[in-house]
Amino acid sequence: MKICLIGDVGVGKTSLIRRYVLDVFDDKYIATIGTKVTKKEIEVKNPESGAPSRVMLLVWDIMGQPSFREVLREAYFYGVEGALAVCDVTSKESLGELRYWIKAMTSTTGKVPIVFLGNKCDLREETRVPYQDLEVFAKKHDSPALLTSAKTGYNVEQAFATLVDMMLNPK
Numbered sequence: 379m380k381i382c383l384i385g386d387v388g389v390g391k392t393s394l395i396r397r398y399v400l401d402v403f404d405d406k407y408i409a410t411i412g413t414k415v416t417k418k419e420i421e422v423k424n425p426e427s428g429a430p431s432r433v434m435l436l437v438w439d440i441m442g443q444p445s446f447r448e449v450l451r452e453a454y455f456y457g458v459e460g461a462l463a464v465c466d467v468t469s470k471e472s473l474g475e476l477r478y479w480i481k482a483m484t485s486t487t488g489k490v491p492i493v494f495l496g497n498k499c500d501l502r503e504e505t506r507v508p509y510q511d512l513e514v515f516a517k518k519h520d521s522p523a524l525l526t527s528a529k530t531g532y533n534v535e536q537a538f539a540t541l542v543d544m545m546l547n548p549k
Contacts (some may be wrong), residue, residue: 379545380457381538382438384479385464386472389499393528394464398538399467403529413454414439429461431540446518460493460545462537464504467525468504469495473515480519492521493546495537499525 383391392414396402399418416437424431440454461483465472473496480492494516496507509525516523522540526533 379433379459379542380436380438381460381462381485381541381545382440382454383462383464384483386466386475386479387468389464389466389469389472390526390528391462391464391505392439394443394462394495394497394526394534394537395439397528397531397534399437401531403531405529420542422542422546435538435542437542448543452486455483458483458487458490460491460541462495462541463492463521464495464497465507466498467507467512468501469496473507473511479531491541491548492516492519493537493541493544494519494521494523495533496523496525497528499532500527500530 383394393403394518395416396404399416416439418435418437420433420435421430422433423429436457438454463476463479465476467468476494484490494512496512499505509523512525513523524533524537524540526537528534
């Protein structure tokens with residue numbers, strides 16, 4: 379199952395993937411150059427039989443710099459079955475920029491399940507995007523919203539599990 383993380387540069391997409399797949403966090407910022415694909419095999423409940431099944435997730439991470447959006451868009455989004463739309467709760471602009479990312483993705487994929495994430499929720503004093511704003515934004519796309527922290531691991535597993543469940547059990 380191909381999943382992509384979308385959002386601006388510096389919102390924590392790579393850190394969320396590293397926390398989910400490797401259960402590590404690194405404070406040093408390293409910008410993603412191009413695209414990186416990480417695999418993770420998970421066990422899920424088969425929607426028809428209820429029996430456990432193994433699923434391989436291909437988690438795609440893309441650089442968030444605006445200048446590279448158009449260049450990589452088609453190849454990056456081709457075959458995507460679900461997305462985590464990530465904003466940084468310390469940056470109001472990063473929430474607004476998700477409009478672009480959603481439009482760019484859906485122009486290639488059509489409608490796919492999306493979970494909206496307000497990352498860096500551990501930085502309470504610096505929060506500029508209240509959860510209610512994220513939730514209102516997500517509801518416009520008929521999607522759930524979660525606060526996450528790649529640093530502490532808060533809701534990271536839940537974010538991926540929610541997305542996989544939406545992909546396996548479409549409305």
